[in-house]
Amino acid sequence: MFPIRAKVKKAQSENSKVSLLTLDISLPDAKPGQFVMAWLPDAGDEKPMSIAEIKPSLQLAIARAGPCSTKMADLAVGEELYVRGPFGKPYGPEGKKWLMVGGGYGFAPLRFMARLGIEAGAQVESINGARSKDLLMKAAPGVNHVTTDDGSAGLRGTVLTALEPLLKEKKFDCVYCCGPEKMMKAVALACQKSGVRSQLSVERYMKCGFGVCGHCAMGGWLSCIDGPTIDGEAALANPEFGAFHSDKAGRKIKY
Numbered sequence: 001m002f003p004i005r006a007k008v009k010k011a012q013s014e015n016s017k018v019s020l021l022t023l024d025i026s027l028p029d030a031k032p033g034q035f036v037m038a039w040l041p042d043a044g045d046e047k048p049m050s051i052a053e054i055k056p057s058l059q060l061a062i063a064r065a066g067p068c069s070t071k072m073a074d075l076a077v078g079e080e081l082y083v084r085g086p087f088g089k090p091y092g093p094e095g096k097k098w099l100m101v102g103g104g105y106g107f108a109p110l111r112f113m114a115r116l117g118i119e120a121g122a123q124v125e126s127i128n129g130a131r132s133k134d135l136l137m138k139a140a141p142g143v144n145h146v147t148t149d150d151g152s153a154g155l156r157g158t159v160l161t162a163l164e165p166l167l168k169e170k171k172f173d174c175v176y177c178c179g180p181e182k183m184m185k186a187v188a189l190a191c192q193k194s195g196v197r198s199q200l201s202v203e204r205y206m207k208c209g210f211g212v213c214g215h216c217a218m219g220g221w222l223s224c225i226d227g228p229t230i231d232g233e234a235a236l237a238n239p240e241f242g243a244f245h246s247d248k249a250g251r252k253i254k255y
């Protein structure tokens, strides 16, 4: 529950917008789908960040979305930030044939999940989607399919362009998805149509991270403790999924 001070051991560029920070602390029990609350004392409040890896130590893939995340992503080796966690529900292993579907920085926790799956003997394929080549995340272990909206790398189109034929050709036990909510909704609907299970990771404005403040409420759930990993069917049945999120003050905003 208390912030731990962590030093940046390695700072790598994933793409033109995202940095992969390797910190000098380990969270050996953390699982893919869980997150930490990251804090830079001179940059504002804490921000939720998915756990991108735990080996060799904690990694966070941080996109420059606004002032605070930009300062975090720009941290250099030797500089410090504070983390609390891990929090939230992780992805759960289902069967032995997995498909990862990630958009933007959402691909980072899926790479962690892919590694664990392969080590446990699962067959893992991944769809790595971005708007353009310069925004693509690095590949995951296993078979990778790439899509870009503008066609600058891989298939031209959204992740659906690769997903729909794969769902027809192969029988996956579970599709694991993380990315923009509209994309996740489309993926969950495609999986529902094909009779394939899906697990998604929802993002809501989070403050405490452990179910006390209620800020991340989403149609009867607290996203930080009932999620962020959510069963695809349950998400589709939630009226706020893909429809509304909330801002810093808790005001509802249409997607």
Ligand SMILES: Cc1cc2nc3c(=O)[nH]c(=O)nc-3n(C[C@H](O)[C@H](O)[C@H](O)COP(=O)(O)OP(=O)(O)OC[C@H]3O[C@@H](n4cnc5c(N)ncnc54)[C@H](O)[C@@H]3O)c2cc1C
Pocket: 035, 044, 046, 047, 048, 049, 050, 051, 060, 061, 062, 063, 064, 065, 066, 067, 068, 069, 070, 105, 108, 202, 203, 204, 205, 206, 207, 228, 246, 247, 248
């Ligand atoms: C469970 C979870 C996991 C996440 N994992 C990652 C990750 O691995 N990498 C990554 O780059 N980003 C991740 N995010 C998003 C990240 O927290 C926000 O992009 C970041 O907080 C932006 O902060 P800012 O001050 O730089 O930008 P702002 O200009 O304040 O906001 C930019 C956007 O980020 C959202 N945001 C701002 N503060 C929060 C907050 N406290 N909680 C949720 N959303 C917020 C805003 O709604 C807005 O859409 C995750 C969010 C959640 C909920």
